[in-house]
Amino acid sequence: MKxxxxxxxxxxxxxxxxxxxxxxxxxxxxxxxxxxxxxPSGCGKSTLLNLIAGLEKPTAGRIQxxxxxxxxxxxxxxxxxxxxxxxxxxQSYALYPHLDVFENIAFPLRIARIEKAEIKxxxxxxxxxLEITDLLAVRPAELSGGQRQRVAxxxxxxxxxxxxxxxxxxxxxxARLRIAMRAExxxxxxxxxxxxxxxxxxxxxxMGLGDRIAVLNRGKIEQIGTPESLYEKPAxxxxxxxxxxxxxxxxxxxxxxADGKLCVVLGNQKLVIPSEKIREIEGLKENHFxxxxxxxxxxxxxxxxxxxxxATIHSVESxxxxxxxxxxxxxxxxxxxxxREGMGKGRQVRVRIHLDKMHIFKGER
Amino acid sequence: xxxxTDKEIKAACVFISPLIVLIFLFILVPVLGTLLNSMFQDxxxxxxQFVFLRNFRQLFADSGFRxxxxxxxxxxxxxxxxEIVLGMAFAMLMxxxxxxxxxxxxxxxxxxxxxAAVSGxxxxxxxxxxxxxxxxxxxxxxxxxxxxxxxxxSLGAFIAVVIADxxxxxxxxxxILLAGLQAIPVELLNQARVDRANFLQxxxxxxxxxxxxxxxxxxxxxxxxxxxxxxxxxxxxxxxPGGATTSISHYAYKYxxxxxxxxxxxxxxxxxxIAFLLSVFYVKAGRFMTGQV
Amino acid sequence: MSENTVRNWLVLAGIVFCLAFCLFxxxxxxxxxxxxxxxxxxxxxxxxxxxxxxxxxxxxxxxHFPDYLRNSFLISLxxxxxxxxxxxxxxxxxxxxxxxxxMSLLFFALAVSMFPQIGLVGxxxxxxxRLGWINTYQALVLPYTAWILPxxxxxxVSYFSQIPRELDKAALVDGCTYRQILCKVIxxxxxxxxxxxxxxxxxxxxNEFMFALxxxxxxxxxxxxxxxxxxxxxxxxxxxxxxxxxSVVTTLPIVILxxxxxxxxxxxxxRGAVKG
Numbered sequence: 012m013k014x015x016x017x018x019x020x021x022x023x024x025x026x027x028x029x030x031x032x033x034x035x036x037x038x039x040x041x042x043x044x045x046x047x048x049x050x051p052s053g054c055g056k057s058t059l060l061n062l063i064a065g066l067e068k069p070t071a072g073r074i075q076x077x078x079x080x081x082x083x084x085x086x087x088x089x090x091x092x093x094x095x096x097x098x099x100x101x102q103s104y105a106l107y108p109h110l111d112v113f114e115n116i117a118f119p120l121r122i123a124r125i126e127k128a129e130i131k132x133x134x135x136x137x138x139x140x141l142e143i144t145d146l147l148a149v150r151p152a153e154l155s156g157g158q159r160q161r162v163a164x165x166x167x168x169x170x171x172x173x174x175x176x177x178x179x180x181x182x183x184x185x186a187r188l189r190i191a192m193r194a195e196x197x198x199x200x201x202x203x204x205x206x207x208x209x210x211x212x213x214x215x216x217x218m219g220l221g222d223r224i225a226v227l228n229r230g231k232i233e234q235i236g237t238p239e240s241l242y243e244k245p246a247x248x249x250x251x252x253x254x255x256x257x258x259x260x261x262x263x264x265x266x267x268x269a270d271g272k273l274c275v276v277l278g279n280q281k282l283v284i285p286s287e288k289i290r291e292i293e294g295l296k297e298n299h300f301x302x303x304x305x306x307x308x309x310x311x312x313x314x315x316x317x318x319x320x321x322a323t324i325h326s327v328e329s330x331x332x333x334x335x336x337x338x339x340x341x342x343x344x345x346x347x348x349x350x351r352e353g354m355g356k357g358r359q360v361r362v363r364i365h366l367d368k369m370h371i372f373k374g375e376r
Numbered sequence: 377x378x379x380x381t382d383k384e385i386k387a388a389c390v391f392i393s394p395l396i397v398l399i400f401l402f403i404l405v406p407v408l409g410t411l412l413n414s415m416f417q418d419x420x421x422x423x424x425q426f427v428f429l430r431n432f433r434q435l436f437a438d439s440g441f442r443x444x445x446x447x448x449x450x451x452x453x454x455x456x457x458x459e460i461v462l463g464m465a466f467a468m469l470m471x472x473x474x475x476x477x478x479x480x481x482x483x484x485x486x487x488x489x490x491x492a493a494v495s496g497x498x499x500x501x502x503x504x505x506x507x508x509x510x511x512x513x514x515x516x517x518x519x520x521x522x523x524x525x526x527x528x529x530s531l532g533a534f535i536a537v538v539i540a541d542x543x544x545x546x547x548x549x550x551x552i553l554l555a556g557l558q559a560i561p562v563e564l565l566n567q568a569r570v571d572r573a574n575f576l577q578x579x580x581x582x583x584x585x586x587x588x589x590x591x592x593x594x595x596x597x598x599x600x601x602x603x604x605x606x607x608x609x610x611x612x613x614x615x616x617p618g619g620a621t622t623s624i625s626h627y628a629y630k631y632x633x634x635x636x637x638x639x640x641x642x643x644x645x646x647x648x649x650i651a652f653l654l655s656v657f658y659v660k661a662g663r664f665m666t667g668q669v
Numbered sequence: 670m671s672e673n674t675v676r677n678w679l680v681l682a683g684i685v686f687c688l689a690f691c692l693f694x695x696x697x698x699x700x701x702x703x704x705x706x707x708x709x710x711x712x713x714x715x716x717x718x719x720x721x722x723x724x725x726x727x728x729x730x731x732x733h734f735p736d737y738l739r740n741s742f743l744i745s746l747x748x749x750x751x752x753x754x755x756x757x758x759x760x761x762x763x764x765x766x767x768x769x770x771x772m773s774l775l776f777f778a779l780a781v782s783m784f785p786q787i788g789l790v791g792x793x794x795x796x797x798x799r800l801g802w803i804n805t806y807q808a809l810v811l812p813y814t815a816w817i818l819p820x821x822x823x824x825x826v827s828y829f830s831q832i833p834r835e836l837d838k839a840a841l842v843d844g845c846t847y848r849q850i851l852c853k854v855i856x857x858x859x860x861x862x863x864x865x866x867x868x869x870x871x872x873x874x875x876n877e878f879m880f881a882l883x884x885x886x887x888x889x890x891x892x893x894x895x896x897x898x899x900x901x902x903x904x905x906x907x908x909x910x911x912x913x914x915x916s917v918v919t920t921l922p923i924v925i926l927x928x929x930x931x932x933x934x935x936x937x938x939x940r941g942a943v944k945g
Contacts (some may be wrong), residue, residue, distance in 0.1 A: 066838050105839035111856040119843035124855075166843075199841040377940045384766045392774065395818055399781055402793070402815035407876060408785050409792035451772050453903035469683045482931040489927045490717055490936070491876040493894035494916045498694045500703065507708035509697050543694065549940070553937035575676060590850045600794065607878035611898045625787040625879070632791040639937035644788040651785060 012076050012173040014040040014063060014204045019072035021058055021230075032058045033066040034230045036072070043204045043350060045197070046219030049211060049253070055230040056210045060176050063208060064099050076173055095174075098167035102179040104159045106151040106166075112129025112138075113147040116166045123170065137169040140199070157188045161162070164196070168203060175200070175207040180218065195218055214254050248372050251303045252263050257335050257346050259370070260309075264302040267290060275302065275366065280320050285367045295373065303370035309347035309352070310363040311336060319361040327354045384608035400432055407648075413641035420635030431642035441643065443511065443619055444627035447534075448647075449625065452602040455538045455545075459598055462542065463549025470550065471557045481554075494609025499540040503527050503612075530620035533613045537621050542607065549594050550648070556590030596658040600651050624650075697918070699812040702917045707909035722914035733888035737896035741919075744806055744892060747774030749870035752821045753863060755814065760825035761851045775826065782819035789816075790883045798845060799883055804886045812884075814873045820873075821866045827940045829855060830861030842885055867900050868930050872923065893919045 018040060020034040033055045040046045047057040048056070061067040065072060065081065068089055074082040079091040092099075095327060098119075106115050114121075116137055120130045138144045141161040167175060181189045183345050197220055217224050218238040226233040226241065226249070233253075234246040235359055245251035245259075252258045266284075267275050274281040284292055293299075307358050313319075322338040322345070329335075336354050339346045340362070347362065354360075407415045417425040435441050470481050487495065502509045503526035511515040511565070526532040560583065568578045606625040609615065615622035622630075631640030701707050705717040718834060726734045763771050776923065793812055794803075802808040832855060840850045856863055878894045885891040900912050 061838075064838075066841060092842040098840060099842040101835045101837065101839060103835050105831060105833065105835040107836065107854060107858070109860070118840075118853075121848065122844040217787075246829055383770045386768040388762040388768035391758040391766070391847075395778075398755065398811065398815040399778070399818060402812045403784060406789040406792035406796070409796075410788045413792065465683065466687055469680065469687055472680055472686070474680070478931055479928075480688070481935065482928045483688055485693070485927050485931060485934060486924055487691055489923050490874075491878065491894040491923075492919045493693070493878050493898040493925065494919055497897055497900075497912055501913070502694065502697065503705070512908050514770055523823065534796050537913050543690070544719065547691070551676055551935055553832075564677075574815075600783060604787060607786065607894070609900075610878070610882075623814060625785065626788045629790070629879070629883075632794065636805075637791050640671040640791050641788075644785065647785050647908065648788050655783060 014038075014174055014206060014208070015073075015075040016059075016063070019059070019062060019074065019077070020070045021055070021062060021067070022070045030096045032230050033062075035157075036181070036230075036232055038232070038235065040206060040208065040227055041130065043206055044191075045200050045207045045209065045222045045343065046221060047209045047211060047217040048222045048227060049214060049217040049221075049224050050227035051092050051230065051253070052212055053229075054227040056227050057178055059227070060099075060178050060208060060210050063174065064097050064176050065090055065095050066099075077134070095155075096170075096172055097174045097176055098170070098172035100160075100163045100175075100177040101166050102178045102182055104163040104180075104183075106150075106154075106159055106162055109153055111147065112149050112154070112162050113150070115151065115162055116147075116169050118166065122311045133169050134165075135163040140168070140260060141165045156184050157192065160184065160192060164199070168199070168205075172205060175203075175205045177209045179211055181211075182208075189200065189216075196220065199274055215256065226253060228253075229262075232256040245303070248301060248303065251370055251372070255305060257306050257348070260302075260345050261372075262302045262303045262304070262343060262345065266295070266298045268299070275322060277302075277364070278343050280341065281361065282318055282320065282364060282366055287367050288371070291371050295371070301372040303372055304345075304364065305368065306335065306346045306348040308368040309338075309345065310364040310365070311338075311347055311349050311360050313361075313363045316365075317363060319363055322356055322360055324356055324358050324360060381421075387629070390424065405540070405586055408645050410641045413637050414645045415587035416638045418636070418638035418641070419635075427638070431639050434644075435642055435646065439620075440619060441624075441627060444622045444643075445646075447607070447621060448603060448624045450534075451538065451541070451605065451621075453478050454596065454601055455541045456536070456602055456655070458542050459546045460553075460594060461547045461593065462546045462589075463553050466546060466579045467553035467557055468499050470554050472509050484550055486547075487544050488551075492607040493538065493611045494520045496608045499536065499543075500612050503536050512596060527613050528617055533617060537609050537613055541602070541608055544608060545598065545601070549598055552594040553590060553596065556587045559590075560586050568651060590659055592661060599658070603654070604647060621645045670760075687769070695924075696918050698913050698920070701909060702913035704910065707913070709825040722910040723918070726911050726914045726918065729818050730913070733891075734893075734896060734898075734930070736888040736916075736920065737891055737893045740806070740888075740890055744809050744813070744890075745871045745874040747810045748817065748874035749867050751810070751814040752817050752870040753867050755868060756818055756821035756825050757851065757856060758861065759822055760829050761847075761855060763822075763826055764829040765834075765850075766847070775822070780911075786816070786879050790879055794883050795881065803884060804890045806890055808884045809874075809877075809880060809890065809892070812880055813877060816880075817870045817873050821870055824866050824869070824937050824940045825859070825862055828859040828865075832858050861933060861936065862940075864930070864939075865933045867916040868926060868934050869937045872934070878897065 016036055016038045019033055019036040020031070023032055038046075038060065048059055050056045052201070058067060062082070063068050067082055067305060069082055071084045072082075072255055073085070076095065082086050082088060083094050092228070099288045107118060110118065113134055114175060116134045117130050120133060122132055122262045125133075135144065138147055143161045144167060145160065146154065146158060150375055151162065154162065163180070177196075193216060209220060221238055223235060223237055224241055225235045228249050234241060234250045236244075241250060241254050241263070245254065248261055252261060262277060267274050267276055267281065269281060273284045273289060275284055320340055322340045325337045325339045327334060327336050327346070333348050334354060336349060338347055338360070377427055415426060415428050417427045417430070463580045466484055470477065470484060474480070505511065505523055505525055505528065510528070511527060514520045514524060515522075524532060526536045564582060564586075565578060568582045573581065604625050605623050606629065609621055609631075610626055613621045615626050624643060626648070628643035631643065632636075679703070702722050703718055705719045709716055744881060752855070755796050759774075762768065763775060788811070797803050797808045834860070836854055837850055840854045841890070845853065875892075876894060877892070878898070881892040881895045882898070885895065893915075897912060900908070900915065
């Protein structure tokens with residue numbers, strides 16, 4: 012099932028007046044795609060998911076499942092969640108506390124008045140898929156977080172939905188379980204091939220799960236693309252900083268011409284711009300831009316003797332496999348990633364900036 | 377979900393309409409009817425006649441009404457404070473960690489849960505002049521040499537009614553106050569203990585200030601309920617002797633029973649106005665006091 | 670003695686006083702009901718056990734006590750049932766559906782519950798007379814339901830609003846209508862609250878006196894409280910043994926309810942009051 016959102020706007024009326032939660036959003040989600048909505052809290056991603064589910068009504072715009080219009084404000088069409096046949100996994104799992112696991116999974120089928128034998132078969136199959144067969148007689152209150160999660164997913168897949176919607180389903184789990192469940196959700200989706208929309212604020216989760224990701228900020232789409240394209244070619248400062256950890260360095264830089272060469276000024280030091288980036292720099296109308304540089308594109312005390320900056324180590328944070336080094340370059344704060352020990356605080360170091368990997372953003376930060 | 381849709385409004389209308397219809401027909405209409413009636417001469421077998429405020433003017437000259445008003449106010453003034461203080465003590469007992477606490481709570485609840493008419497009958501027998509329990513205890517213990525004529529004298533009847541009401545409604549006050557006690561964070565009490573406050577200090581410096589809002593609520597409920605007291609006294613003393621324990625509700629009831637709906641309605645309206653004014657006073661006081669805490 | 674020992678003794682003394690205070694009238698009632706004569710205390714006569722009083726009250730057709738008991742139970746059950754159903758519907762709408770005036774409805778109900786009963790009963794009497802409903806069940810069930818509804822509404826609103834909204838959303842996605850959400854999700858999840866409301870409504874209806882006194886005339890609709898209040902002996906003297914036996918029979922179901930459901934009754938009362 013393809014899902015197509017066209018010019019979706021959602022406004023809320025609150026005591027303080029109208030708040031625009033989503034502003035003119037258009038997204039096309041392909042058949043069988045794992046699509047992630049990523050953004051900070053309050054960006055409107057959950058609202059968007061509710062709109063797809065039919066739990067909320069758009070202020071303007073159209074939503075289609077394949078060729079079927081499920082919501083269209085112009086034609087005053089609005090189908091209920093029931094008529095859309097979507098499945099939803101909530102952050103709190105929303106299991107019915109008064110029903111045991113079997114009845115929780117069977118609930119949508121019972122509402123649809125499906126035959127008893129068929130319900131039993133479907134529930135057992137869903138339970139087997141999620142390996143919770145031995146929990147069927149248990150009440151949700153007695154389950155662990157991970158088990159509840161499985162029950163919630165089983166309830167969602169039991170009736171073969173058109174679209175599978177997940178709202179931050181992993182954020183209530185501990186870190187280890189989160190990684191395991193992430194892999195499992197991915198596998199399940201591959202196996203079932205159901206179009207999936209997944210909401211999260213965690214960019215690692217989004218990168219790991221999504222075929223494509225839409226990054227939302229303040230009710231607007233910043234960028235839609237594959238995880239790689241978001242990482243390699245962020246469309247703006249927001250995406251650049253939101254994706255990747257530690258986040259990309261964003262530095263105010265200016266351009267000068269010295270000895271006939273274009274140079275970037277960082278602090279009191281200047282670096283010659285490599286040939287790959289000359290054309291992009293020359294395209295700028297001003298001699299000022301915002302330089303984006305991933306921490307892994309900075310090397311500290313490299314063996315070679317290319318052009319260097321000098322910097323002071325402000326602080327060091329071990330991330331386990333790697334070490335994040337917070338540098339001070341003439342008052343500019345820059346983060347670098349390196350894999351070596353011996354980064355004493357306060358030491359002076361030589362720093363190689365891989366300007367060929369830099370991102371050039373126009374405008375203000 | 378947070379969308380206002382026609383479908384939701386329609387569903388809401390269907391869901392609330394039974395409540396609205398019932399309350400409208402059986403509470404609002406009667407109340408408005410009573411308000412209107414209070415301005416009519418509306419006696420059985422006579423033509424209804426609009427008399428505007430005449431019923432009220434008569435009321436103020438009516439010594440029976442003045443007696444009922446005086447009794448009701450005095451009754452509330454005496455019994456409500458006793459109920460609150462005793463209720464507070466019971467609430468604290470019910471809040472201690474003792475075995476069979478549930479049973480204790482249930483026992484306290486029982487006087488409240490049984491019909492007031494039944495408790496009225498029990499207390500009527502207890503106060504019986506010649507063979508009631510009260511006089512038996514009093515004479516046996518030598519508190520009085522002669523049996524007390526509880527229900528035959530104004531003062532005796534007043535005391536009897538107050539005691540019976542305290543017995544019947546202290547549980548309600550205790551339950552409300554218990555809820556307030558349970559809402560006090562344990563850390564706060566432990567902190568006070570750590571600060572070496574003794575039991576009384578904890579009570580006066582921590583518990584009581586925190587309980588002020590809930591005490592106001594209990595006072596409000598008990599006062600409004602006390603003002604409209606009817607069944608217990610109707611059964612226990614019959615309003616006697618000589619109307620000494622006739623409450624306002626009872627006084628109005630007598631007129632309704634006699635078929636004088638206009639005058640009975642006027643008495644009810646006065647009762648309603650007193651209850652309303654006192655509620656406003658309590659709400660104001662509650663706000664003022666919680667504002668200070 | 671340390672402060673703790675003093676405190677423990679105080680608590681113990683308090684509990685003894687508390688239990689004695691609450692229970693002695695019941696014990697007295699029980700003793701008189703089982704005694705051959707009500708005046709054995711003053712007459713220095715010894716207590717003689719008998720079941721005659723109970724026998725008379727439960728079997729003597731002219732006393733109509735079994736009729737009163739049946740009326741009371743049927744009327745209270747019906748009122749409690751209607752209260753739960755109607756208050757649940759309204760509480761669901763108030764907590765779950767967006768419609769203008771939700772809060773005003775709640776406070777309107779609170780204000781209405783402040784009206785003294787005496788302000789209703791005169792008009793209700795005329796109203797019921799005109800309908801020809803005096804001395805019928807509906808003459809009591811309908812006003813009782815309306816009169817208890819505000820409290821029921823407040824209690825249920827407090828319970829319903831604690832149920833997470835995501836449960837409603839899940840039910841919507843699973844294909845429920847509003848009615849199904851209420852019946853299959855909200856009511857079962859709020860079962861303790863629903864039970865509280867049912868019990869409290871039952872107790873309030875069972876104990877009500879003024880409406881029953883005014884709107885019924887004889888055993889066909891008269892309830893137990895009125896029946897006991899108006900209990901007359903056949904020979905002019907107050908038949909205390911019979912009255913106390915009737916009181917015991919009336920009190921017993923309420924006492925059992927209270928013992929079994931103490932927690933639910935307290936929870937309901939507290940929610941109703943603290944919210945107000």
